[in-house]
Amino acid sequence: MAYQMKVDGMAEISELLDKMEKQAPKVASRALYEGAGVMAKEIREQIEAIKTEPFKYAKEGQRLPSPEEKEVLLNAGAGIAKFDKNSTEVDTSVGFNSAGYADVKFKHMSRQARTNYKKVKFGNKESVSSNAMYVLVKHGLADNGAQNQKPIGVIANSINSGTSFMKKQPFFRKAVNKGSKKAMQAMSKSIEGAFGEYIREMNNL
């Protein structure tokens, strides 16, 4: 004995699913952008919390980053990389990989000033004012072009992971830990918002 079952609205559901499939890459990109934005904001907050001290040569032990180095990271922001899309997935990254280079100028005593500071005369006295000792010094390999600049990614990594002369402050790991849950929520909300209309339509069938 054969049974027959009739379902109303299957054609409409099929049509809606087709529409959703076509919309999917766009919706995924938008959600990813929202999530990456949350992460970028979290990273900025952690950069703002980085402790600094005026630049010094760390001959013994480790030093903190200088305010100038922190400023470089704040100005660079944590960039959202260009979206990489193919037919089934879309991905991006947030960080300093493509942040480029920056001039880092420290306000501290130059080598020349250190060598000659006893010879500096003010009036009749042979002395040195603090303003005379401290000058803006550009760190780098040469005095011209890009070679005189530091890669921003390297500055970020030296603060995040530390070096033999820089005390680590893992701002990036902290941001990822704190921000990943929030980013997931933002992405879910974005997807629900985009597909909500279709889901409501299906429920009404």
Add this chain to the structure above:
Amino acid sequence: MPDEYTNLVNALKALTQGEAPDPVVTLPMAENEWNTRPDSVSYGIVSLDFEADALRGDDGKRTTSYEGSVDLFSLVKEGAGWVKLITDTLAEHCGGSWSLNSLTYERSTSLFHWEWTFEVSG
């Protein structure tokens, strides 16, 4: 096993077996004992970096997990045997909650720098 290394092992053991009265105090103690030795080929730093997560209940924190890191600096590319000691210790005391975060080379000091991160419950 070098004497100074037992401080790191003891600290990780105390943290992962819940014997540490205050994790924030325990690891810096290990750090002081196992820290900068400028004349040596290799030296390490262990630190508890931040509170990674917390489970709350009964108006308070029930459990807290901390993320920490072990840094090894060595003039020797292979790490003079320290790499194996550290990874063995992390595997024994932190289970799967650790990873090698980065391996970098400092051109200005000729030091290789390994950074492992781990997570423990306090």
